[in-house]
Amino acid sequence: MAAIAWLTVITGTWVVYPWYREEPGGAKFQLLADPSTAGWHEFGMEWKEHVAWIAPLLATAVAFTVTYHGTSLIRHQGVRRALVAFFTAAFAIAAIAGALGAFITKAAPVR
Amino acid sequence: MHSDEITTTPEGGAAARPSGPVAAAFVAAGVGSLVLGILTVLAEASEAAKGWLEFSASVGPLSGETILAVAAWLVAWAVLHAALRHRDVSPPGRLHVRRGAGRAGDPAHVPADLPGLRAGCVRPRPGGAPARRRSAPRRSRSTIWRIPPWR
Numbered sequence: 428m429a430a431i432a433w434l435t436v437i438t439g440t441w442v443v444y445p446w447y448r449e450e451p452g453g454a455k456f457q458l459l460a461d462p463s464t465a466g467w468h469e470f471g472m473e474w475k476e477h478v479a480w481i482a483p484l485l486a487t488a489v490a491f492t493v494t495y496h497g498t499s500l501i502r503h504q505g506v507r508r509a510l511v512a513f514f515t516a517a518f519a520i521a522a523i524a525g526a527l528g529a530f531i532t533k534a535a536p537v538r
Numbered sequence: 539m540h541s542d543e544i545t546t547t548p549e550g551g552a553a554a555r556p557s558g559p560v561a562a563a564f565v566a567a568g569v570g571s572l573v574l575g576i577l578t579v580l581a582e583a584s585e586a587a588k589g590w591l592e593f594s595a596s597v598g599p600l601s602g603e604t605i606l607a608v609a610a611w612l613v614a615w616a617v618l619h620a621a622l623r624h625r626d627v628s629p630p631g632r633l634h635v636r637r638g639a640g641r642a643g644d645p646a647h648v649p650a651d652l653p654g655l656r657a658g659c660v661r662p663r664p665g666g667a668p669a670r671r672r673s674a675p676r677r678s679r680s681t682i683w684r685i686p687p688w689r
Contacts, residue, residue, distance in 0.1 A: 440604055445596035477578050480604055484570045484611055488563040495559055505628075506560055513564070 428514075429490040432483035432521060439528075444476065454535035467534045471527045479524035485517035558622030566618055570611025577603040 448455045458468040489510050493500065500507060580587040581599040591602030 436604075440597060440600060441594075444600065448596075448598060476600055477574065477603070480574055480607065481571045484567040488567040491563045492560045495563075496555065499555070502554075503557070506557065509564065513567070 428517070428521075429483060429486035432486045432517065435521075436480050436483055439479065440476070447472070454531070457535040458531070464534050467531050471531050475524045475527040475531070478520055482517045482521040482524070485513045485520070489514045489517065556622075556624055556626050558625040558627050559619055561627045562615060562618035562622045566611055566615035569614035570607050573610040574603060574607035577606055 447453055450456065455468055455472070458464045458472075492506060492510055496503060496506065500510075577587075577591060581591050581603060582588075588599045591599040591606075593605060594601040
C-alpha cells in the first residue's frame, strides 16, 4: 500500500493536477465559475490535494516497522497497536481523498 | 494470559530488537505531516510564501509544499534513525510508566533516555527488593487510558 500510495500522490500531483488547474478550461475554473460547485474546489480539492500526501508517509512508517520486526512483531503489542492506528489513518485518508476525487471528477471531469 | 504480559518481558531473546528505529519512522512521518501543514497554512496566509513555494508553474504552490514536506520527512527520518537506532524508546506517558515499572518492580525498566519519566516509577525498597504489588490494585484513570509499552 505504501508504494501504491506514493505512486498515487506523485502522479496525482505532477500529472493530473496540472490538467485540473490548467487555465482557462481546466476543471478548477469550471467548478469555481458556478457558486453551486465552487465548494468542490474550495474545500474538496484543497483538502484532497494536501492531506492525501499524509497517507504515504504513514503507510511507509508502517511498512518499515513490519519489515523491521518481521514475525517478532507479535511480541510487541504496543507497536502493533500503533501500527493499527497508523495504517487505519493512512487508509482513511486515502479513502477520503479518493472519494473526493471521484466526486470532483463527476462534478467537473478532467479532460 | 493477558496479552500485554508478552510485551513487557525484558528478555525478548533474539527477536528483541531496539525500538528506536521504529520510533524514528513514526516521528518522522509526523514531522513530514507537520511541515506539510505549516507550509500549506503559510501559502494560504501569504502571497509571498505562495509565490516562493511555486517550484513548478503547472503544479503551483503544492509543488513546493510537497517537495519540502517530503524532504523534511526524509531528513527527520535519517537524523532520528541515526540517533535512536541502538536505543529502546517508549511512548511518553505516566500511565505506561506505572504499568511497566509496577509489573517489573524495577524503575530500570524505563528507558534510560527518558529520565523525566523515572519520577513516576515504583521505587524499589531498601535492600534492592522490588516493591510488592497490591493484592487489589486501586482503580484509577490509568486503568482507562492505558498506553501499552513498546516491547
